[in-house]
Amino acid sequence: MIDRIRIIGIGMGSPEHVTGEAAQALSTVDVFLVADKGGAKADLVAARQRVCDALIPSDHAYRVVEVADPKRGPDAERDDTAYGQGVRDWHAARVDAYAEVIDGLGDDETTVGFLVWGDPAFYDSTIRVVDALVERYAAAGADVEHDVIAGISAPQLLAARHRIPLNRIGASIHVTTGRRLVDEYDPALGDVVVMLDGGLACTELADAYPDLELFWGAYLGSPDELLVRGRLADVIDEVRRVRAEARERHGWVMDTYLLRQPADTPTVPAVTGYPETGPLTDGVVVVRPVTAGDWQVVRDEHNDEESLRWDLFGKPYTDDEARQKAAQARREWRSGRAARFVIVDAATGEGAGVIGVMRMGPPGLGLLGYGVVPAFRGRGFTTRALRLVSRWAFESAGLAVLELGHKAGNVASGKVAARAGFRAEGRLTARLPNPDGTRSDEIYYSLTKERFDAERPE
Ligand SMILES: C[S@@+](CC[C@H](N)C(=O)[O-])C[C@H]1O[C@@H](n2cnc3c(N)ncnc32)[C@H](O)[C@@H]1O
Known part of the structure; x- marks a missing residue:
């Protein structure tokens, strides 16, 4: 045995x-x-x-x-x-x-x-x-x-043979398969190593990304080793030919390659994220960017009966889901997808709720969402938080229009919007799904920077 x-x-x-x-x-x-x-x-x-x-x-x-x-x-x-x-x-x-x-x-x-x-x-x-x-x-x-x-491994030997490091300074390396390459290729990935590619999938990228540099190697480490390096659009036909001939000779081919951005391409994608901010306060309420440690308030706000009632899916977060949501907030902020804040009681430091701005639709437009846990309802916390975040969105994040919407019937949410200076724009029929499969109308609001500047809601 x-x-x-x-x-x-x-x-x-x-x-x-x-x-x-x-x-x-x-x-x-x-x-x-x-x-x-x-x-x-x-x-x-x-x-x-x-x-x-x-x-x-x-x-x-x-x-x-x-x-x-x-x-x-x-x-x-x-x-x-x-x-x-x-x-x-x-x-x-x-x-x-x-x-x-x-x-x-x-x-x-x-x-x-x-x-x-x-x-x-x-x-x-x-x-x-x-x-x-x-x-x-x-x-x-x-x-x-x-x-x-x-x-x-093959990528190591490929790099050694071409006498290159696989990564550019401080940048990441994406390792993938020929099967996935075309679907997932994005210059933001940085340098990409491709293995298990039966059909030289990079051929399909040559028109769209002709300037990528290709470092190709086949039969690496054997006496039949083949190496080609050059601008993708310039060398792809040669690689295809060399590869086909070799496959004919051996009956099989194993190759690995690196696709590298041209040297003058920035290694980090252009920053489109929201500007960093510290805590914002009006003396009663503090709003500050959500961190991983805020997961409990993220969970409690979402899982409250009233929030779930008006939610699109009506499904509570598990603790793990809440932890992930809170942990992702930094990345969302940096990528410009969403600026999520936690609402805190200035007097006690206790978490009261969440409020976020998502960047979506035409440039300059932000979509707001908010909610507080039951203990803080009816105390004006959400309105205060909405004012603070609106000011930040217009004055620091460069947004021109803020929008928000709620399901018809969610009167409390509408009152918050109106108190913070938002104007009802209309009713959008059956725009929002309900957990039971029906759909609700949405009451839509907006606030422009001009109006905010003119009215300065306090
Ligand atoms: C099943 S994977 C195994 C990879 C292996 N464990 C390694 O560390 O490289 C097979 C793939 O590895 C790459 N590969 C393996 N041997 C290679 C060689 N001698 N030359 C070039 N690529 C090779 C090819 O992309 C091939 O499709």
């Missing part, structure tokens, strides 16, 4: 890329399980064998057992849900196949090793499969320990 499973990253197939730690680990394994993917991938199985031959001392006895890899469905034609389910089914079938082999091992074969191409952390399922195996043995009362040894 086995007592240890070792997941060993072997780099890109050359014994020279195997780390010292991995080389030592190789010499402790009795049986290597290698997925036999058939046909074109036979070269990769041979490369694994070469690594073992080169690095395991001749006095250490071991076996390599090829385990037929279960068939996978047609990934390219699947949507994301079907793809995910397909991969999970495939993993389960792999776990069964490995368990069958392990159960048939000899008594003296106690350490099993998985040789992982590159590094086990990059687009490789071995860790998940071994977790499932370990769990299966634990359920049967057998204690099997496991460890993971890092290897050199």
Whole structure:
């Protein structure tokens, strides 16, 4: 019975890329399980064998057992849900196949090793499969320990071969697959590393982003290594040709590439966020930006019966949801999506409610939302907070018009709006959904900067 499973990253197939730690680990394994993917991938199985031959001392006895890899469905034609389910089914079938082999091992074969191409952390399922195996043995009362040894992965070797760091100074790196690239590409992502790309998806970006710099590498670490670097629109045809010829020769191709913004592109997207502000107060009420620590007031305001009654969905927040809402407030503020404030009692420091401005629709327009917890209702807190935030929105955030709306019947909300100087603009039929599937009319209000300046509601 086995007592240890070792997941060993072997780099890109050359014994020279195997780390010292991995080389030592190789010499402790009795049986290597290698997925036999058939046909074109036979070269990769041979490369694994070469690594073992080169690095395991001749006095250490071991076996390599090829385990037929279960068939996978047609990934390219699947949507994301079907793809995910397909991969999970495939993993389960792999776990069964490995368990069958392990159960048939000899008594003296106690350490099993998985040789992982590159590094086990990059687009490789071995860790998940071994977790499932370990769990299966634990359920049967057998204690099997496991460890993971890092290897050199394709993106690392790509960067080394092109003699570049993968990130620009202080910027992020986005690692994705060919399957996702076109859907998710956005210059705001920064530098993008693409793996698992059967069809060179960056071809589809060449017209829209011709100036991206492409660093492409195939068969990295092998004697057949191919490298191309250049402006995407200039080199894409060459890469397509070189890649197709190589695929023809080998019967398979594995390539990885980096798409990098031109050097003069700012590494941080232009700041469109709201200006930072400290607490704003009129002496009775303080409003200050929501922080992660304000989650309880975010929850309590939302979950109050009266708030849920007028809410679009009528669903209370769980504590975790409230924590996430509060934690996201900083990012929303910085991105300019919403400026969320907590309303605080100036006398006691107690959280009374929330008020926020969302930037939406035409430029210069902000949509307000607000609410206080029951203990603070009827004390004018919301009106005071609305005045403070309106002033900030016009004078500091550069907004020209503030709008807000409430469901017809929500009289209290309308009174707050009117007291803070907002003018009813009209009734919008069936604009707002109700939790029971019906829809309510919305009473809409606005306040322009001109009117605010002229009337200066106090
Ligand atoms: C299943 S993933 C495994 C990645 C691996 N665990 C690693 O750390 O690189 C396979 C993908 O890795 C990349 N890859 C693996 N070996 C490569 C090589 N020798 N040259 C270029 N890309 C390679 C390709 O993008 C390929 O589609």
